[in-house]
Amino acid sequence: MTQPFGVVFDSCFRTKAWEEEEYKAYLCNTVTQFQETYPESSIMIFNFHEGDTKKNIHHILLEYYITIVDYPKHYEGCPLLTMEVIHHFIKSSESWLSLGQQTVLLIHCELGGWPVLAFMLAALLLSRKVCTSENRALEMVHKRAPKKDILPMMSTLNPLASQLRYLQYVLKRNADEKWPPADKELRLDCVIIRMIPDFDGKGGCRPVFRIFARDPLLHLEKSPKLLFSTPRRSPNARSYDQAESKLVKIDINCDVQGDVVLECIHWDDDMMKETIMYRVMFNTAYIKSNTLMLNHDEIDVCWDAKDRVPKDFKAEISFSEKYAITSMVPVDLSRFKGEGIPMEAFGKVQQMLSSVDWLVCKGFATLNGQHQTALSDIVNQVLENSFHRTGSSNLH
Incomplete structure (x- = not known):
């Protein structure tokens, strides 16, 4: 050797x-x-x-x-x-x-x-x-x-x-660059979806969200937690159709910091069965201009579900800025x-x-x-x- x-x-x-x-x-x-x-x-x-x-x-x-x-x-x-x-x-x-x-x-x-x-x-x-x-x-x-x-x-x-x-x-x-950069706390305000995926078999879906990340309020705790989940009774938990809805804005309002996992889930009509539509993992330190833009090829989807997401699909995750801290x-x-x-x-x-x-x-x-x-x-x-x-x- x-x-x-x-x-x-x-x-x-x-x-x-x-x-x-x-x-x-x-x-x-x-x-x-x-x-x-x-x-x-x-x-x-x-x-x-x-x-x-x-x-x-x-x-x-x-x-x-x-x-x-x-x-x-x-x-x-x-x-x-x-x-x-x-x-x-x-x-x-x-x-x-x-x-x-x-x-x-x-x-x-x-x-x-x-x-x-x-x-x-x-x-x-x-x-x-x-x-x-x-x-x-x-x-x-x-x-x-x-x-x-x-x-x-x-x-x-x-x-x-x-x-x-x-x-x-x-x-x-x-x-x-300074690496890794200091954690930056942001508020995840909303997700804007352009071109609705087809997960209900009728040309639409009922998109809801879950967000996992460390709790920004617990600075010494590094383990991720479920920080947000769309309530079943929320007015945001509704169906959208591709033919009728070219753009959908879903409010979230969740504070996030560091490494974040965002899951977009489809609920069926009785809201009992769920299917994951896509997942995204990102770090808040690299969010530019308070926006994360994602296209068809920039989301994690099931291996057999790529065709359910339109080629011109776009998801815009919108943030508002708070402050930065270091966790090292x-x-x-x-x-x-x-x-x-x-x-x-x-x-x-x-x-x-x-x-x-x-x-x-x-x-x-x-x-x-x-x-x-x-x-x-x-x-x-x-x-x-x-x-x-x-x-x-x-x-x-």
């Missing part, structure tokens, strides 16, 4: 659950094979996992003394992560790989995690300037999949529109000195951390072994385990 590189477990393409012993044998064989091939390598594993569950990879690899950092595998059902987490992933990846020629970043995801893993790898390719186009970056990653139809097997909605939007955010980092809390690294850590190891990891904005992120867990730790504790783990090993399925 002549240069640092990243690899992924090829289990990310799997669509069926593992038997416990089969999964254990797969992980151990992969790690052992990698260590034998690169005996001098230093390993860190990034694992995309579900919720707060402590999955088998931590227990199985405990004896290998490898630092494992967990990331979520979705954000409110979207195979995307928040700007804060994307920033952490990119900076820590780059800094780890820059430590020396023997460092390896091993990336693993739980069952169904390929869509978000592919997005994060594309973000890393853009940040390292391997690609300069968001479309090209995603294309390069998805070409590694053994089947072209693997994405629809793991995601009910086609997530590419929102993923490309977030990769455009990543490209702004390469333009030397730096970690004091000086307290790690004098704790019996070899100075050579401390020096190397301190060099890595000096270029990384290590954040105290409440929105995701950082784990090592069987115990959940604060994000700052990963510094100790990196210091203690800065030269251990692992691997599989190369992606440069």
Whole structure:
């Protein structure tokens, strides 16, 4: 091995659950094979996992003394992560790989995690300037999949529109802008729809909305919540017909901040059955002129429902401005000195951390072994385990 590189477990393409012993044998064989091939390598594993569950990879690899950092595998059902987490992933990846020629970043995801893993790898390719186009970056990653139809097997909605939007955010980092920008609180006033989708089979729909985001009033709470849902008795919960309504304005009036998921739902006539028409994920920091304009190709829809949305469809999300805050809390690294850590190891990891904005992120867990730790504790783990090993399925 002549240069640092990243690899992924090829289990990310799997669509069926593992038997416990089969999964254990797969992980151990992969790690052992990698260590034998690169005996001098230093390993860190990034694992995309579900919720707060402590999955088998931590227990199985405990004896290998490898630092494992967990990331979520979705954000409110979207195979995307928040700007804060994307920033952490990119900076820590780059800094780890820059430590020396023997460092390896091993990336693993739980069952169904390929869509978000592919997005994060594309973000890393853009940040390292391997690609300069968001479309090209995603294309390069998805070409590694053994089947072209693997994405629809793991995601009910086609997530590419929102993923490309977030990769455009990543490209702004390469333009030397302050990144990620401070969170900006806005009021989402209304949604204006031009050209009504056909979801009732009669040339129309009954559009209602749900909005998920962090609560702007709870600044220390990073977990997303349902901030708005159209009441069933609302006068906005009415049917619209393509022939009669070329333009529809639906009031919402909901304060939002940071990463936002907006879902447009169709209710049937008795308002009991619902069908998602489209979904959009965006970050308020990148809203220009208090408007987000979306066309037919800029919304996430079900794979078999694209034809229900007219080609000249447009949705205009209108905001009013409030104020900006920052949600980044730096970690004091000086307290790690004098704790019996070899100075050579401390020096190397301190060099890595000096270029990384290590954040105290409440929105995701950082784990090592069987115990959940604060994000700052990963510094100790990196210091203690800065030269251990692992691997599989190369992606440069």
